[in-house]
Amino acid sequence: xxxxxxxxxxxxxxxxxxxxxxxxxxxxxxxxxxxxxxxxxxxxxxxxxxxxxxxxxxxxxxxxxxxxxxxxxxxxxxxxxxxxxxxxxxxxxxxxxxxxxxxxxxxxxxxxxxxxxxxxxxxxxxxxxxxxxxxxxxxxxxxxxxxxxxxxxxxxxxxxxxxxxxxxxxxxxxxxxxxxxxxxxxxxxxxxxxxxxxxxxxxxxxxxxxxxxxxxxxxxxxxxxxxxxxxxxxxxxxxxxxxxxxxxxxxxxxxxxxxxxxxxxxxxxxxxxxxxxxxxxxxxxxxxxxxxxxxxxxxxxxxxxxxxxxxxxx
Numbered sequence: 001x002x003x004x005x006x007x008x009x010x011x012x013x014x015x016x017x018x019x020x021x022x023x024x025x026x027x028x029x030x031x032x033x034x035x036x037x038x039x040x041x042x043x044x045x046x047x048x049x050x051x052x053x054x055x056x057x058x059x060x061x062x063x064x065x066x067x068x069x070x071x072x073x074x075x076x077x078x079x080x081x082x083x084x085x086x087x088x089x090x091x092x093x094x095x096x097x098x099x100x101x102x103x104x105x106x107x108x109x110x111x112x113x114x115x116x117x118x119x120x121x122x123x124x125x126x127x128x129x130x131x132x133x134x135x136x137x138x139x140x141x142x143x144x145x146x147x148x149x150x151x152x153x154x155x156x157x158x159x160x161x162x163x164x165x166x167x168x169x170x171x172x173x174x175x176x177x178x179x180x181x182x183x184x185x186x187x188x189x190x191x192x193x194x195x196x197x198x199x200x201x202x203x204x205x206x207x208x209x210x211x212x213x214x215x216x217x218x219x220x221x222x223x224x225x226x227x228x229x230x231x232x233x234x235x236x237x238x239x240x241x242x243x244x245x246x247x248x249x250x251x252x253x254x255x256x257x258x259x260x261x262x263x264x265x266x267x268x269x270x271x272x273x274x275x276x277x278x279x280x281x282x283x284x285x286x287x288x289x290x291x292x293x294x295x296x297x298x299x300x301x302x303x304x305x306x307x308x309x310x311x312x313x314x
Contacts (some may be wrong), residue, residue: 006149009312016115048060048312048313049118049120049121049122049173049312050116050117050118050120050121051117051120051121052121052122052123052124053098053121053122053123053124053125053171054124054126054278055123055124055125055126055162055189056125056126056127056177057068057126057129057130058290058291060124060126061179062128064151079196085245093268095162095165095166097286098166098169099169102114102118102170104189105117115170118169118170118171118172119170119171120173121171121173122173122174122175122311122312123166123171123173123175124173124174124175124177125159125162125163125175125176125177126214127159127177128159128178128179129179129180129182129185130141131151131155132151132179132182132206132209132210132213133182133185133187133188133206136148137192138191139238148209152209152212152213152216153216155213156213156216156220156284157218157304159176159217160220160224161206163176163224163231167226167229171228171229172228172229173229173230173311174229174230174231174232175231175232175233175234175311176217176221176231176232176233176234177216177234177236178210178213178214178217178233178234178235178236178237178242179210179214179237180206180235180237181202181210181237181240181241181244182203182206182207182209182210182236183202183203183204183205183206183207183208183210184202184203184207184240184241184244184256185286185289185290186200186256186257186258186263186264186265186286186288187205187264187265187267187289187290188203188206189201189202189256189264190264190265190289191265193207196264197264200256200257200264202244202245202256209239209303210237211237214233214235214237217233218233221233229243230297230311232311239299239300240285240296240300240301242291243255243285243299244274244285245298246255247285249297250295251282251283251295251299252283252284252285253284253296254278254283254284254285255284255285255286257286257289258271258284258286258287258288258289258290258291259277259278259281259284259286259287259288259293260275260276260278260287260288260289261275261276261277261288263278263284263286263288263289263291264287266288267288267289267290268288271288272278281293281295282294282295283295
């Protein structure tokens with residue numbers, strides 16, 4: 001997990017090199033399924049993007065994290081049951097490690113080609129959810145140290161520092177993903193509702209924190225006007241909220257429980273080869289108690305595709 005707030009000491013980052021942006025957002029106007037509509041390939045001739053670098057948490061990790069010292073692993077069944085190759089290299093990296101990676105590229109392809117590659121690459125940053133759900137609300141000492149407002153501004157400051165570090169290393173196309181409706185995450189409902197077994201509605205107090213943070217993040221990114229750089233905010237709150245409020249419109253049936261196990265608390269080792277799974281995960285918004293299903297990601301991407309195309313060509 002990538003946690004910005006742990007960056008009071010350092011900024012741990014999950015670094016991935018992936019062929020296509022997988023996590024953006026927008027409102028999807030009609031229900032679509034993986035079976036009825038496929039993603040058309042990107043027209044390479046019209047794209048000026050050399051690579052995609054993804055810095056983020058487990059919601060944007062398309063592979064496994066076997067080499068990361070964390071209990072939040074997914075290198076066992078039923079995780080990856082729908083992936084034919086079932087293996088993508090991923091390693092935890094810090095910002096300084098990306099600098100080392102840049103140096104290695106310079107050795108292999110030269111400084112000028114490396115500079116061009118990085119300047120034409122898309123950098124996707126997705127973080128913050130763990131900071132609130134785990135590091136703030138589940139850690140009493142953190143709440144004694146920070147109010148919600150001061151903690152939000154701390155995360156914004158750390159995020160800006162990280163973004164500035166990427167810019168200094170030559171990044172010129174950066175997309176920063178906002179927070180989801182945190183109060184609607186199944187595990188959050190379970191941990192914060194007095195009637196989690198009978199009434200699994202979203203926890204509005206946590207979702208409102210996400211909305212406020214997203215507003216501040218948008219303002220922060222708008223204020224960062226860097227000549228020659230394109231920095232955009234990616235709205236992820238609204239589409240997930242739409243899935244939950246109007247599931248039938250998007251082909252979903254279950255919105256407040258995950259597909260794995262009871263769907264209320266299972267995550268990582270609690271969702272394993274012995275766990276029961278739903279018969280059709282495409283009808284679920286969440287795979288386990290935290291992470292969306294492939295169907296949810298697919299709907300998000302389809303709605304965003306026009307924005308992706310424009311960003312790729314910019």
